[in-house]
Amino acid sequence: MLFIGMDLGTSAGKLLLMNENGEVYKTVSKQYAVSFPQRGWAEQNPEIWFQNIIEGLKELTANQEKDKIAGIGLSGQMHGLVLLDKEGKVIRPAILWNDGRAEEETDYLNREIGKERVAQYTGNIAFTGFTASKIRWLKKHEPENFSKICKIMLPKDYITFRLTGVFCTDFSDASGTLLFDVKNKRWSKEMMRICGISETMLPKPVESWEIVGELTKEICRELEISGTIKVVAGAGDNAAAAIGTGTVGNNRCNISLGTGGTIFISSDTFRMDEGYVLHSFAHADGKYHLMGCMLSAASCNKWWMESVLETENYGKEQKGIRHLGENKVMYLPYLMGERCPHNDPNARAAFVGMDMNTSRKEMTLAVMEGVAFGLRDSLEAARMTGVMPKRASICGGGAKSFLWRRIMANVMGMELDSMEQEEGPAYGAAILAATGCGSYANIKEAAEKLTKVKCTVVPETKLVDRYESQYIRFKELYPALKQFFDRKKWQGA
Incomplete structure (x- = not known):
């Protein structure tokens, strides 16, 4: 059997094809840009991610034994805020992990709510890059966009959604949202209340190796694949890197x-x-x-x-x-x-x-x-x-x-x-x-x-x-x- 690993990085999407013995047959890298609309801000268009991943998959699987491809795993940059409306359309550019705009919101969480309480709810304190801080920023500065939110996703999970139609995440990536009770591996009701969101907006969290779906028929046709390819939940980039280095x-x-x-x-x-x-x-x-x-x-x-x-x-x-x-x-x-x-x-x-x-x-x-x-x-x-x-x-x-x-x-x-x-x-x-x-x-x-x-x-x-x-x-x-x-x-x- 063959397996595909994909990493949705900050500057490039990287893909590889390996067999079950770990031998890598082929690697592909697709670069894309980061937008810096203001000092300390960092954004990307999720559609660009998806287009590059699809092009990368086409290049990766060309001249390969596609019928032997059994599964796909994803990793990706953490903490990014990807928002979809009720029609499944992206509401605004993704706010990335290294974006620093949510300083006031982070201060509110750490000082007004309190570091100890936030850590009690999640296992962590607030940082500007974390998803919860970005959500509070959006609620204050872009209320029209906030009102449209149907689904809140992390970057790699948006790719999973586009590939399979499944709305999910994994425990490692969810940990970096500041919406997740890490110790007990569940969404924090307290943090959802503080951010003004509901659990229906958040993806189902599972273990990283769990199969969450299959490539859609439309994606298979585009890739000229006739068989069924499973997709696992994957992991945040650092957790995936740790697996890939034996950590x-x-x-x-x-x-x-x-x-x-x-x-x-x-x-x-x-x-x-x-x-x-x-x-x-x-x-x-x-x-x-x-x-x-x-x-x-x-x-x-x-x-x-x-x-x-x-x-x-x-x-x-x-x-x-x-x-x-x-x-x-x-x-x-x-x-x-x-x-x-x-x-x-x-x-x-x-x-x-x-x-x-x-x-x-x-x-x-x-x-x-x-x-x-x-x-x-x-x-x-x-x-x-x-x-x-x-x-x-x-x-x-x-x-x-x-x-x-x-x-x-x-x-x-x-x-x-x-x-x-x-x-x-x-x-x-x-x-x-x-x-x-x-x-x-x-x-x-x-x-x-x-x-x-x-x-x-x-x-x-x-x-x-x-x-x-x-x-x-x-x-x-x-x-x-x-x-x-x-x-x-x-x-x-």
Whole structure:
């Protein structure tokens, strides 16, 4: 049997075709743009997602044995707000995970309702990127659109809806809405009341490997497929990436260097970060995980390379970079605000420490180091809860750079494993499909058999010590610059 994994990313839809032994026959990537209508806003048209996914499926299945395709699994960017009216039409562009417009609504939830109560209802506190904050923003600023809401969806679940006609989600993706009682895996009545919505507007939540439907006859005809193809619920991109990198079981860790950056630590039991820095979410393996998320990771490097240096030759810019841990230039990686640990949508990026001798390579290195330090913040928060991962897998576009992996290993002080299959979320989604279709008894068995380490970067004692000193300096930057990130000052700039 063959299985398709799809990842609806922020900048591209990625698809792969694999067999039940985990061998990948083909991969396809379809890029699309993000719209930034105002400073700190981020939107996309869901129809563009669907068109790209369909085109990707056509390309992926061309010249393949289509009658052997048994199932499809999806992963996707989390927290996005997709709204449908009673006719099943999209009401407005999707508001994405890295959108910071709902600052006032987030403050209301955390201060007026109270962090403790919100965490009691959901297992988490409010962040501007979370779906609940966006819904409250919409109710206040776009009441006409709010009044039209019939269905509230997450990005990948919109694709599932278009492919199958089924209105559902999975526990891992639902966890990031701030509408979900994560510990008990059900929608929170209290949060629905606070947001002014009903449970009929929300999709049915199920486990990630559960079969939720089949490709519609119309989609099968368009893809020239004659058989029946099952579709499983899938998972949020970070949970799917964790499956695709074998991050299953207690105290396993995965680091993702995608558009945003995450540290994902799997757990057999539900636990909360009492400091409210980390997210407490359901995992796609049926258990739970802690996750720290920064809004700009590999996107920082993309911005620096393409928008500032005006080059796409990333390798050339990184070639010859030496003297790691000795850089006098530091970079604060908050291009779109920051989630963990600061929960500040107004935070912005900054270079500090340049002088007349500062070189282009030092600036490039500072960007990569700044992202690593930002992710280290989440690792430190995890350690404060008593979680002590000894090593981690690493995935995402940024992880293709050996230099960046080396920096990450030494900043974190952990061995970092790169996996044979680099498309973590899409590969994880395909594993979910294979499990749902019966090729494996459970996710743990599938992950153990199908995920393999390609190479490992080991931290170097001298570099670990140097980066420890650098990290202490980095932690001083945000508190020192916070006064300059005041929303009113930025709006007037």
